[in-house]
Amino acid sequence: MAEAAAAKKKSAWRTLGLALSNRKSGFMLLFGFAQGLPPALFLGTLYAWLSEAEVDLETMGVFSLVGLAYSFQFLWSPLLDKVDIPGLSKLGKRKQWIAPMQLIIGIALVVMAGLDPKNALGWFSLLAAIGAFASATQDIGINAWRIDVADDVATIDILSTITQMGFRLASLVGGAFGLIMAARYGWPFMYVLFGGFMLAIGIAALFAPDARVSEDRVANAAANHDEVAELYNQGEVAEWVRNRALLAVGVLWALAIGTVVVFMVWSMTAAPENRPDVTAFTTTFGPLIVLATIVLPAFIAAWVVKQQREGVNVIAAAPGVGAGHAVKFTDHLYRALVLPLVEFVSRMGWSLVLILALVLTYRITDSVWGVFAYPFYLGELGYTGEEVAFASKILGIFAILIGLALGGWLITLFGRMFMLTLGAVIAAATNLLYANLAVGGAAMQAGSDAIGFTWLVNTTANWLEPLFFVAAPPSEGLARLSFTIFWENLAIGIAGAAYIAWLSSIVAKKYAAVQFALLASLTLLIGTLGRGALGQMIETRGYYYVFIFTALIGVVAVVLCVMEWVREARAGRDSGVVAPDPAIAAPAE
Template sequence: MAEAVAEQKKSAWRTLGLALTNRKSGFMLLFGFAQGLPPALFLGTLYAWLSEAEVDLETMGVFSLVGLAYAFQFLWSPLLDKVDLPGLRRLGKRKQWIAPMQLIVGIALLIMSFLDPKSALGWFSLLAAIGAFASATQDIAINAWRIDVADETATLDILSTITQMGFRLAALIGGALGLIIAERIGWPQTYVIMGAIMLAIGIASLFAPDADVEKRSAATVAANDEEVAELYNAGEVTEKVRIRALIAVGVLWAWAIVTVVVFMVRSMTALPDDRPDVTLFTATYGPLIVIATVVLPAFIAAWVAKQKRDGTNVIIAAPGVGAGHKVKFSDHLYRALVLPLVEFVGRMGWSLVLILALVLTYRICDSIWGVFAYPFYLGELEYTGDQVAFASKFFGVFAILLGLALGGWIITKFGRMFTLTLGATLAAATNLLYADLAVGGAAMQAGSDFVGFTALVNFIAGIFQMTDIDGLARLTFTIFWENLAIGIAGAAYIAWLSSIVAKEYAAVQYALLASLTLLIGTIGRGALGQMIEDRGYYFVFIFTTMIGAVAVGLCILEWIRESRGKAKAGIVAPEAGEVMRAD
C-alpha cells in the first residue's frame, strides 16, 4: 500500500515526460498521423483537385461515398479481432492489419497521382474507395493497438492524447498544407508526396511494438480452439441460446451490411440524375443501421447475460463438456460477433444506459453545428474566405494542438474523469462566445483587446500581408477558445472511451461505441438548420449550450459511478498519476 501511495505522488511533469519519451508514444504519434492523413486526402483535398479538373458537382457527390467507410467501419471490426491475415500473424495481432492497410493507402495515393481525374474517373473513384476502406480498417486496428499496448509508463490517457495530436497534424498537412503545395507544384506531385509518406509510415509500422501475443502456430490454433470450446463449460449458456442470439444478431448485421453495399453500388453505377442522396442516406439509414448493429444486439446480449447470471438455460456439469468439445464454425462466429457485446453488457449492467447516454451527447456541441460554421462565418457575419482560413486553419489548428497537450497534462495531474468533465463544461461554455459573436461580438472584441490578442492577430495578419482585418481579432479569439476546449475535451474523451472497453474485444467494442459518438449530431442537423432559419444563430448557440450542460451532468454521474467502483474494488486515490488500463 505504501508503495502504491508513493507511486501516486509522482509529479505530473515527470509522469508526462516518461510517457512522451517512451517508444510506444512515438509510434502512437505516427499512427495518429496515419489516421488523420487519408481522410484529409480522400474527403477534403481531393475535391479541390476535382474542381480544378472541372469535374461536375454531381460527380463529386459520388466521391463522398468513401466517407461511408469511416461512418460504418464497425461493421467489419469483428474480423480484426478474430481473423488473422495469412503469413502476417507473426507481425503481431494488430500490426498484421495496420502495416498492410497503410501500404494499401500509400499505393492508392501513388496510383491516383498518375491518373487524370476527368478522363479516368472510374479508376479514380475505385482507388479512392479502396484507400478509404483500408484507412478505416487501419483505424480499427490502431484504436485496438492503443488499448493493447498501454502500460504504466505509456498510459492509455497519454497515448489517447498523442493520437489526437498526430491526427490533427495530419489533417493540417493533408488539408491546408496540401493546398499550398498543390498550388506550387501541382496535384499529381502533391499526391506522390502524400503517398510516399503513407508508404514510409507503413514500413515504419513493421518495427512498432505490439501487444504481448504468441506467434501464429499450430499450438496457438489449438489454444484458440480450446478457448472457444470453453463456451461449453459448466455455467455457460447452452448452445441453443447461443445459436438464437447469433442468428438474431447475424440477421441484423447482415441487413446493415447489405444496405450499405447496395447503396454504394447504386450510387456508383447510376446515372447522375438517378443517384441517391448521400446526406439523406446517412441521416435516414445511419441511425437505423446503428440501432440494428448496436442497440438491438445490446438487448440480445443483455438477454444472454441474464440467462447466464440467473443460471437458466446454462450447461450443467457433465462428462464430455469443456475443452474436449469439437469446435464448430458457429462457435467462432458467436465469439467474434456476439460475445464482445455480452461481455460489455454483462460487465456494465445498468451502467450501460449512462455510458451510452454520455457517448451520444459528449461531442454534440461541436458536432451538431459544425456543418453550419462556414455559413455562419461567411454568410451571417460576412467575413471573407481569407479571414476565415486565417482564424480557423492557422490559429484554430494551433489551439486544438495546444488543447490536446494541455488536456494530456491535466489528465496526468488531476485524472481522467476530472478532465472529461472539464472538457464537457468548456465545450458547452464556448457556445456562449459564439452567441456573443452572433450579436456583434462586443464582449469578444473587448476580451481580445484586454489580453493583447488583437495586437497579436494584427501583427501576424500583417506578416501574411492581409489588408482586410476588420473584426478579424474577435473571430479568431472566439475560434481559438472553442478549439482549445475541443482539444481538451477530445483528449479526455478518447482516453475515457478507450478505458471502458475490454482488451480482449477492443476492436469491436471501441468501434461500436465510437460509431455512436456523432449519431445525435447527424440526426439533429436538419432540425438545427430549420431552427437557425426560424430563430437565428444567437438562439441556437444558447440552445446548444443547454444541450452541452446535459453532457456535463452525465460526466458527473459517470465520475461518481467510476469512483464508487474503484472504492468498492479497494483502489486508493486513483486519480492523479494513476495507471490507465483497459483490462
C-alpha cells in the same frame, strides 16, 4: 498539504516525461498522423483537385460516398479481433492489419497522382474508395493497438492524447499545407509526397511493439485444446441459446451491411439524375443501421447474460475439455460478433445505459452546429473565405493541438474523470462566445484586445499572406473571429483528449476493436440527427438563440459526466492520475 500537492505535481511531471520518452508514444504519434492524413486527402483536398479538373458537381457528390467507410467501419471491426491474415499473423494481432492498410493507402495515393481525374474518373474513384476503406480499417486496428499496448508508463491517457495530436497535425498538413503545395508544385507532386509518407509509416509500423495477444491466444488454446472450448464450460449458456443470439445478431448485421452496399452500388451505377442523396441516406438509414448493429444486439446480449446469471439454459456439467470439441463455424462467429457485446453488457450491467447516454451527448455541442459554421462565418457575419481559412484552418488547428497537449498534461495532474467533466463544461461554455459573436462580438473584441490577441492575429496574418497566399490582410473583425474560434478549438482539444482516454478505458482489451468501434460510431449520431431541426431553428430564431440552446444542451453531458464519475468512484476504478485501468494495462512486447 502543500508538500502532498508538490509531490503530486512532481509525480505528474515524471509520469508525463516517462510516457513521452517511451517508444510506444513515438509510434502512437506516427499512427495518429497516419489516421488523420487519408481523410484529408480522400475527403477534403481531393475535391479541390476535382474542381480544378472541371469534374461536375454531381460526380463529386458520388465521391463523398467514400466517407461511408469511416461512418460504418464498425461493420467489419469483428474481423480485426478474430481473423488473422495468412502469412502476416507473426507481425502481431494489430500490426498484421495496420501496416498492410497503410501500405495500401500509400500505393493508392501514388497511383492516383499519375492519373487525370477527368479522363480516368473510374480508376480515380476506385482508388479513392480502396484508400478510404483501408484508412477506416487501419483506424480500427490503431484504436485497438493503443488499448492493447497501454501500460503504467505509456498510459492510455497519454497515448490517447498523442494520437489526437497526430491526427490534428495531419489534418493541418493534408488540408491547408496540402493546398499550398498543390498550388505551387501541382497535385501529382503533393499526392506522391503524401503517398510516400504513408508508405514510410507502413514500413515503420513493422517495428512497432504489439500486445502479446497472440501469445495469450496460443497459451489459451494449449490449455483448452481449442479456442472455443470455454464456450462449453460449466455455467455457460447452452449451444442453442448461442445459436439463436448469433442468428438474430447476424441477420441484423447482414441487413445493415446489405443496405450500405446496395446504396453504394446504386449511387455509383445510376445516372446523375437518379443518384440518391448521401446526406438523406445518412440521416434516414444511419439511425436504423445503428439500431440494427448496436442497440438491438445489445438487448440480445442482455438476454444471453440474463440466461447465464439466472442459471437458465446453461451447461450443467462441462463435457470434458480433454476430449476436445469439433470446432464449429458458428462458435467462431459467436465469439467474433456476439461475445464482445455479451462481455460489455455483463461487465457494465445497467451502467451501460449511462455510458451510452454519455457517448451520445458528449460531443453534441460542437457536432450539432458544425455543419452551419461556414454559413455563419461567410453568410451571417460576412467574412471572406481567406479570413475563415486563416482563423479556422491555421489558428484553429494550432489551438486544438495546444488543447490536446494541455489536456494530456492536466489528466496526469487531476485524473481522467475530472478532465472529462471539465471538458464537457468548457465545450458547452464556448457556445456562449459564439452567441456574443452573433450579436456583434463586442465582448470578443474587448477580450482579444485586452490580452494582445488582436496584435498577434494582425501580425500573423500580415506574415502569412505573402508567404502562403492563404490569409487575407488583416480586416476589422478578423481578430474577434479568430479569438472565438481559438478558444472553442482549445476547449475541443482538452475535451477530446479526456474523451478518447475515457472511451479507451471502458472497453475490454480482448474485444477492443469491436467495442471501441461501436462506441465511437455513436459519438456524433445525435449531432447528425439534430442538424435538420437546428437548421429550422436558425431560420426562425437566429444564430444567437441557437448558440444559447446548444450551450444548455451541453449541461446534459456535464451532468452525465458527474454521474459516470460517481459510478467509477464507487466501483473503485482508477481515475487515471498515474496508472491506467488494470483492464488495459497489459504488458507489451
